[in-house]
Amino acid sequence: MALKDYIRTIPDFPKPGILFRDVTSLFADAAGFELMLDSMVNALSGIRFDVIAGIDARGFIVGAALAGRLQKGFVPLRKEGKLPGSVIRVAYRLEYGEAVLEVHTGSFKKGMRVLLIDDLIATGGTAEAGVQLIKAQSADIAACAFVVDLPDLGGSARLQEAGHTVISLCSFEGA
Numbered sequence: 001m002a003l004k005d006y007i008r009t010i011p012d013f014p015k016p017g018i019l020f021r022d023v024t025s026l027f028a029d030a031a032g033f034e035l036m037l038d039s040m041v042n043a044l045s046g047i048r049f050d051v052i053a054g055i056d057a058r059g060f061i062v063g064a065a066l067a068g069r070l071q072k073g074f075v076p077l078r079k080e081g082k083l084p085g086s087v088i089r090v091a092y093r094l095e096y097g098e099a100v101l102e103v104h105t106g107s108f109k110k111g112m113r114v115l116l117i118d119d120l121i122a123t124g125g126t127a128e129a130g131v132q133l134i135k136a137q138s139a140d141i142a143a144c145a146f147v148v149d150l151p152d153l154g155g156s157a158r159l160q161e162a163g164h165t166v167i168s169l170c171s172f173e174g175a
């Protein structure tokens with residue numbers, strides 16, 4: 001089975017008109033999860049990075065598993081109000097709403113190469129907020145990697161236009 005076949009689609013969630021690409025069905029399947037990690041490790045060959053930054057919440061699942069596989073540290077980029085220390089914050093828009101992402105100050109050292117990970121990129125608002133949090137600490141983005149790309153929503157193209165290396169393991173056309 002291809003990676004894409006493990007991901008189910010639920011219409012009108014969380015709002016009417018949104019086709020929700022649900023990775024819980026992929027995460028729940030041991031063979032699917034293994035295929036996802038193997039594919040990500042393969043796609044990342046040739047990319048040099050020091051640490052993984054994962055985006056709350058589904059990006060934690062992919063990012064932390066990958067960090068374990070590759071023996072890298074993991075830094076959580078969290079939704080607002082969850083991190084106990086001093087934080088840097090960025091407000092952003094995503095396909096179906098608005099949110100705030102935060103990271104602990106001092107999470108990255110100057111010049112560190114950070115791999116940004118999330119389960120999915122749609123408009124790219126979330127990923128761009130993650131990029132800002134990393135750059136605000138003078139670290140470098142090694143690449144931005146996603147399991148799923150929704151190319152019609154333009155996020156991956158926006159990241160590429162900004163000069164970032166973008167990796168995605170599968171895509172769904174038609175948003």
Ligand SMILES: O=P(O)(O)OC[C@H]1O[C@H](OP(=O)(O)OP(=O)(O)O)[C@H](O)[C@@H]1O
Nearest residue numbers: 056057058094095121122123124125126
């Ligand atoms: O490219 P964008 O339009 O910004 O959308 C992508 C983001 O949307 C989803 O997260 P969501 O905010 O729904 O949070 P969750 O992982 O906690 O469900 C997804 O996991 C990405 O983080």
Ligand SMILES: Nc1ncnc2[nH]cnc12
Nearest residue numbers: 019020021022095120122
């Ligand atoms: N269509 C979609 N499906 C799942 N997660 C998303 N995050 C933003 N848009 C999404």
